[in-house]
Amino acid sequence: MGAPDPPPGWDALFTPEGRTHLADAERAIADGASSAQAGAALRRAGVASDAVAAILTQAELRRRAVTKFGDAAGALLFTQAGLEQASRHVVAETHAARFRASGCRRVADLGAGIGAESLALVAAGVGVTAVEIDPFTARFTEHNVSVAVASVCGHDSETTSDVRIADATTLDLAGIDGAFLDPARRTAGSRDTRRLASVDDYTPSLDFAFALGERMPTGVKLGPGFDRELIPANAEAQWVSVDGDVVEMGLWFGAVARPGVRRAALILRGGRRHELTEAADAADPESAELGEYLYEPDGAVIRARLIGLLAERLDAGTISPGIAYLASDRLVRTPFAQTFRIVEELPMREKDLRRALAERDIGRLEIKKRGADVDPAGLRTRLNRRGDRRATLVLTRVGGRHTALLAERVPAADPSV
Structure with missing residues (x-):
């Protein structure tokens, strides 16, 4: 499938003069100028309007490219699709x-x-x-x-x-x-x-x-x-x-x-x-009672269907069939999962849940879910939290039963598994 003709002005990026103007625009923006101000400066320097648009677009693409390319992005050129x-x-x-x-x-x-x-x-x-x-x-x-x-x-x-x-x-x-x-x-x-x-x-x-x-x-x-x-x-x-x-x-x-x-x-x-x-997809992990620790496998582990292999290493089991949370009474540091310590089980009914969070002075709430039909962003707003403490709320199924778990993150450390 062929590409459409490039937008007007993009040829300027491949000239020494155009790359000089690009560097000028990037410096101006880094120093606090807006894109509009940087563009106005380029036009005052005699740069054609279509080249100005291409230069400003490239400056933005380079800024975004740092996430993928690090400092090297500043020497590279990008298209949006690329x-x-x-x-x-x-x-x-x-x-x-x-x-x-x-x-x-x-x-x-x-x-x-x-x-x-x-x-x-x-x-x-x-x-x-x-x-x-x-x-x-x-x-x-x-x-x-x-x-x-x-x-x-x-x-x-x-x-x-x-x-x-x-x-x-x-x-x-x-x-x-x-x-x-x-x-x-x-x-x-x-x-x-x-x-x-x-x-x-x-x-x-x-x-x-x-x-x-x-x-x-x-x-x-x-x-x-x-x-x-x-x-x-x-x-x-x-x-x-x-x-x-x-x-x-x-x-x-x-x-x-x-x-x-x-x-x-x-x-x-x-x-x-x-x-x-x-050598193949791992067997599904065995079921386990909810323990002191809850492990959420990394998405790569889930998609590779290696949850069972991770469960063996953690001495953990699944909390409910088809739910990618693993439970154990043993804390194992691992890079393959996020780890939470279960504090207590809270009521699922929204009104009671709001009251329970208020009683515990929880105002900053991370909401995670698996197997629960709920919009975390909407629920967070409706809970109308006020408090100074931070916690994680896990909405899931334990043994097939819908459950709300109050938890706290276990800080990452050097992994043992």
């Missing part, structure tokens, strides 16, 4: 590490977008051929990859890269050792993007991606909610969570898939990496 789909750099680094460990000397980044995966591969010392079908987006890819290559110029020739404007499905892969695909799940373009709903709309197609996995070491980045029924039997499926947010499900084939691993939950938190792996 930034939305780009892997966070901390995740792309794990992808690149797989290819490096498997011995791949050159990897094709098929459907490279703005080049997030290519940047990580270059930084890992792996040669890259970045392939992007949209000529306008490819200009962003080329700029960003050149920035990455310049930053690691001390590496040997394996870090050389090239950017090709081509259809990934027809590319000659001679000289390529591995491939990475991030099939487009949004319409192309620099703005006004929309998410694609059907797996048939992925570009490149999933049939192509999975067939490539039969031929060479291949990674395929997909959304965390991808239909599990479509996961090929020969792929390692890894769900990735960054600081509690499940950001992707990756499928890995060939030498970049680990022997004996078909399900994995990777937790990246606070600069540290933790992982649960298994």
Whole structure:
């Protein structure tokens, strides 16, 4: 699917003068100027109005990109669609590490977008051929990859890269050792993007991606909610969570898939990496009585269906069939779940619950729910809390019975599991 013509003025971003104006606008905004004031200054300097709009849009995209790219965002260029789909750099680094460990000397980044995966591969010392079908987006890819290559110029020739404007499905892969695909799940373009709903709309197609996995070491980045029924039997499926947010499900084939691993939950938190792996979905955990501690597994653990494996490590059981809360009388520090100490059970009826919270001087309330048909934001407003204490209210089912649990978070510490 081809992209529409770029908005007027975006060509300015690829000129030295345009990047100077972009830097000027970013400095002005950092010093407290509004976007309108920064734009007015650019127009006074003789910058055309359409270029001003492009520069201000790029300044905003760079600001947002810090979440994914850190300080490196200040040297990169982005489209809105490319930034939305780009892997966070901390995740792309794990992808690149797989290819490096498997011995791949050159990897094709098929459907490279703005080049997030290519940047990580270059930084890992792996040669890259970045392939992007949209000529306008490819200009962003080329700029960003050149920035990455310049930053690691001390590496040997394996870090050389090239950017090709081509259809990934027809590319000659001679000289390529591995491939990475991030099939487009949004319409192309620099703005006004929309998410694609059907797996048939992925570009490149999933049939192509999975067939490539039969031929060479291949990674395929997909959304965390991808239909599990479509996961090929020969792929390692890894769900990735960054600081509690499940950001992707990756499928890995060939030498970049680990022997004996078909399900994995990777937790990246606070600069540290933790992982649960298994040869298949774990068996459902046994039921348990509500104990002193309640564990809420990370979303990656839930989506990977490794709750049973985590329950074994925690010596815990599920509080009710189908509810992803685990209960135990034992406190185990773990990066794979949030931990709460149960204080007491409160009445479920809203009027009685409001009174109970007031009696306990609870004014700052975190509400969590599983298996309860309630809107936490609306309930928080209706409870009309006044008080100085902080607590967590867990609305769930225990043994099939709707229950309200007053709890307090257990601070994170060095994990033992």
